[in-house]
Amino acid sequence: MRLNLILFFALIIFSLATVNSEHQYRKKYSKLDMENKKTLELRDEKTKLQLEESDKSGNERIEQIAKKKLRMHNPSEKEKVFLGK
Amino acid sequence: MIKKAKTRQEFFELSNFRRRFMVLILLALFATLFSRAFYLQSMQKDFLQSKGGDISNRNEKLHAFRGKILDRNNELLAASTPVETIWANPSDIILNITQKKKLAVLLKMRKDHLEDRLSKKNTNHVYLRRQISPELAGKIMAMKIPGIYSEKNYRRYYPGKEAMAHVVGFTNVDGDGIEGIELQSNEFLSGEHGFRKVLKNRKGNVVDDLQEIQIPVDGKDVILSLDKRLQYASYKALEKAVEKHAALSGSAVLINARTGEVLAMSNYPSFNPNTSRSAQRSKYIKNRVVTDIFEPGSTLKPLTVSAALKNNSVTPSTLIDTAKGFYRVGKRLTVRDTHANGIISVKEVVQKSSNIGTTHIVEGLEKKYLWSMLNSFGMGTKTGIQYPGEVTGKIHHYEDWGETERATISYGYGISSTLIQLAQAYTVFANDGVIKPISLFKEEGLVIGRRVIDKKTSHEMLQILESVVTEGTAPYAKVKGYRVAGKTGTTKKLDMNGGGYGKKYIGSFVGMAPASNPRFILAVMIDEPTVDGYYGGVVAAPVFSSIMTEALKIYSIPQDEIEFKHPKEQKMVYLNQHDE
Numbered sequence: 226m227r228l229n230l231i232l233f234f235a236l237i238i239f240s241l242a243t244v245n246s247e248h249q250y251r252k253k254y255s256k257l258d259m260e261n262k263k264t265l266e267l268r269d270e271k272t273k274l275q276l277e278e279s280d281k282s283g284n285e286r287i288e289q290i291a292k293k294k295l296r297m298h299n300p301s302e303k304e305k306v307f308l309g310k
Numbered sequence: 311m312i313k314k315a316k317t318r319q320e321f322f323e324l325s326n327f328r329r330r331f332m333v334l335i336l337l338a339l340f341a342t343l344f345s346r347a348f349y350l351q352s353m354q355k356d357f358l359q360s361k362g363g364d365i366s367n368r369n370e371k372l373h374a375f376r377g378k379i380l381d382r383n384n385e386l387l388a389a390s391t392p393v394e395t396i397w398a399n400p401s402d403i404i405l406n407i408t409q410k411k412k413l414a415v416l417l418k419m420r421k422d423h424l425e426d427r428l429s430k431k432n433t434n435h436v437y438l439r440r441q442i443s444p445e446l447a448g449k450i451m452a453m454k455i456p457g458i459y460s461e462k463n464y465r466r467y468y469p470g471k472e473a474m475a476h477v478v479g480f481t482n483v484d485g486d487g488i489e490g491i492e493l494q495s496n497e498f499l500s501g502e503h504g505f506r507k508v509l510k511n512r513k514g515n516v517v518d519d520l521q522e523i524q525i526p527v528d529g530k531d532v533i534l535s536l537d538k539r540l541q542y543a544s545y546k547a548l549e550k551a552v553e554k555h556a557a558l559s560g561s562a563v564l565i566n567a568r569t570g571e572v573l574a575m576s577n578y579p580s581f582n583p584n585t586s587r588s589a590q591r592s593k594y595i596k597n598r599v600v601t602d603i604f605e606p607g608s609t610l611k612p613l614t615v616s617a618a619l620k621n622n623s624v625t626p627s628t629l630i631d632t633a634k635g636f637y638r639v640g641k642r643l644t645v646r647d648t649h650a651n652g653i654i655s656v657k658e659v660v661q662k663s664s665n666i667g668t669t670h671i672v673e674g675l676e677k678k679y680l681w682s683m684l685n686s687f688g689m690g691t692k693t694g695i696q697y698p699g700e701v702t703g704k705i706h707h708y709e710d711w712g713e714t715e716r717a718t719i720s721y722g723y724g725i726s727s728t729l730i731q732l733a734q735a736y737t738v739f740a741n742d743g744v745i746k747p748i749s750l751f752k753e754e755g756l757v758i759g760r761r762v763i764d765k766k767t768s769h770e771m772l773q774i775l776e777s778v779v780t781e782g783t784a785p786y787a788k789v790k791g792y793r794v795a796g797k798t799g800t801t802k803k804l805d806m807n808g809g810g811y812g813k814k815y816i817g818s819f820v821g822m823a824p825a826s827n828p829r830f831i832l833a834v835m836i837d838e839p840t841v842d843g844y845y846g847g848v849v850a851a852p853v854f855s856s857i858m859t860e861a862l863k864i865y866s867i868p869q870d871e872i873e874f875k876h877p878k879e880q881k882m883v884y885l886n887q888h889d890e
Contacts, residue, residue: 251517258508258516268375269392279386279469284542307791307869 366511367520372504376464377529379478379491379499381538382573382752387478388492390464390485394447396438400428402457409455416450440483441465466492470538472580473545476597477536477750479698480583489595491532491750493698501529533752535571540564543860548578548834551853555817555839561598562835563733564857567828569757570737570746572695573861575599575730600693600700603726604835607801608663608846609820610722612771613735614672615660617683619767623674626657626770632666639717645669660774661782663798668720677716681708684719686762687735687745689727694747703727722799732820733833739775739795740828743768776825787821787851789859791869795828796821796854798846803838814838817849823858826870830861 280286291297350358379388396417405413405428414421417439427436440463447460466481468474479490487496504526509518548560564574581594596602618624635650645665651658659667672680685691690705703726706715718724727735730748737746737759744759763771775795779787783798798819805812818835822828834850834857843849861867 251511254519255511255515255517265373272378272389273391275386276389276391276467276469283469283471284473284539285471305790 366509368508368510368516370506370508372506372524372526373462373464374501374503374526375528376466376481376485376501377499377531379495379532379534381534381536381541382571383537384533385538387470387474387534387536387538388466388468391467392444393441393463393465394444395440395461395463396442396447396450397459397461398428398436398438399434399457399459400430400436401434403428404456409453412453413450413455413458416446466583468583470541471582471584473542473576474536474538475580475583476577476595476599477534477541477575478583480591490597490698491534494696495532499529499532502527534750535566535569535573535752536575536750537573537864539864540574540857540861541576544574544857545576545578545580547853547856548576550856551836551849552578554842555836555844555849556841557836557849558838559598560834560836560853561602561729562832562853562857563599563730564830564832564861565733565737565748567737567740567822567831568746569753570694570734570748570759571753571757572730572748572750573830574857575750597697597699598837599729600695600697601728603701603703603728604803604816605723605725605801606727606732607722607799607816607818609732609797609799609818609833610725610727611660611663611668611720612739612775612797613684613687613689614668614680614720615656615774616738616763616767616771617680618671618675619656619770620683620763621675621679624656624671626655626774628656629653630656630659630664630667630670632659632664632670635666637666637669639669640713643714643717645717645721657774657777660797661777663778663783665721669717672716672720677708677711680716680719681705681711683762684725686760687738688731689725689735693728693730693734695730695750697750700730701728703731722801729818729833729835732818733831736820736822736831736833738762739768739772740822740831741768772825772828775821779821783845783847784819784821784851786847787819787854787858789823789855789862791871792823792858792862792867793825793871794821794823794855794858795825796851798851800845800847815844817844817846819846819850819854821854821858823862824867824870829865829867830858832858832861 376390378386378390381387410421410424414424417424419427419439424438427438430436438458444462450458451460464485466485468478468480470478475490477490479487479492479494481492482488485500487493487499492499505524507520508516509520511517544562544564548562551557552560559578561577562574563572565572575597577594577596577598579594581591583591615624619626624630631653632647632651635647637645639645647662647664647666649662651662651664651667654662654664654667656667656671658664659671684705690702692700692702705719705725711719715724734745734748738744741759742765743761743763745762746757746759749757772795775797776793778784778797779794784794784796787794787796787798796819799817801816801818802811803814803816804810805814816835816837817839818833820831820833822831832854834853836849836853839849
């Protein structure tokens, strides 16, 4: 009788522990999944920033800014000095 | 009427009856419950399980990222960014007039057009707008309209815009490559989507996997041999030349003389793959460097003359009588030079681009030998670039040649090639007689070529080609500080309606620098120039000079010429003549 009682309580405890561990697992899995999603979002963000950098450092943009904003121009033949070998 | 117990015994008899009655009722109720439970558990099991699963189980597609396309310096040429697709299930839609108006504005659709889409009750999936920004999709979803959903997709973006469009190509709305490198390397770039079945809680968070996850395999990045800076420089130089000469189009290809890697390959006019509509795209879609064939004209002469030099039938100093500027071959053909050159050397034949001279030179060659030499130079065969739509040009079999064909082929008519084939043929003169395969991908190791002519012949031809720039038809190809070698070409285009040659031209130039040790080969062609000249030396040579100057500067190539004579100071040979 006493053994049965002990086994009964052990059963209850282990059942609760199983439920708890399943709960903990799901909680952590959910967190992992959210972190994975965040990784993908950051990856997208990185690509976006790379594209923006590429856009901003584009030859055409630099040329336009150099010509219009900074009023630069290609050197004429007279302005070029060749130092030779 | 309820019977009342008068004695204790009678009371128990009555209660026994009631007890049995109650037990029976309870049993009946339990039987009903069990039978219902049995019905649900066995007969309706699958249906109920699937319904339950629908609420908590989800099938998720795991997106495989499409690889990026990069230039040789890892500059971005194509990458995927997230966009949203808005779709609707018309049978679930509940919309009031204000919402409908707002939705139409956000979707940039006409209200009647939106109504039309949403009235399709026979389907449960209608696209409202594809590939919109996540911010705009957020605004639409914030309206919380039942039956409107958003789905995350990826869209390609091309920072190289017009200058890169022809090489890089583009994808369709589903993200599959349909042109250029996007098509050529589609499998490599695509990867493989994954899949998983998950359990979600009531908040919509994933809490468990229900099956083994099929992990997505991301696409790989493609590193091209192109240099974004040179690509831009060549595009701008072409744009300037095409506008200046009111030409139909212009194309250029710059290759690394030692490895055969393509450093720039551009066409003008072009299109912006990020914004252009399909009509504009289809108008300018062809990468003419590899898909368009033309008769190379004089740019082919170095090939036929070096075949004769290799054969020892002539030397650079052998004298050829080009007579008074015309020469009859058979009954049908009169070969003409635009100038009476008299007796000139083989070197001068190339320098002055004499058609009669090359005709005489090949007369000493067997047709089979000349045909096989042109084949060795890559005429009529693919270059190895593996670009979609590459054509091989055409060279008739030597058994079909008469005297006329042999004569015309000697100066580049009756044979067709692409611009990239011409550029490849010139790798022979830059590599001591060895031809290199052409590649659009960055080469890491040594590129093995195939010997076409001996070292001596190659050096002789290189010197002749250099004299074309210093004394011949191409002074405008000069680059300050460097020795340049090359050949001009001006070809009459075949009139597609009349059959013969019309008055439309292709001006071209193929050359290399520094001539002392060539590092770059550049082929330029301007199609149908109409203003300010049409000769290769006038329309294409300046483009060559402009692009080559950039290439030599960017790659810090040591100069090999100190004295520089400006093109205008140099006596130009036949620039006012037709150097066909």
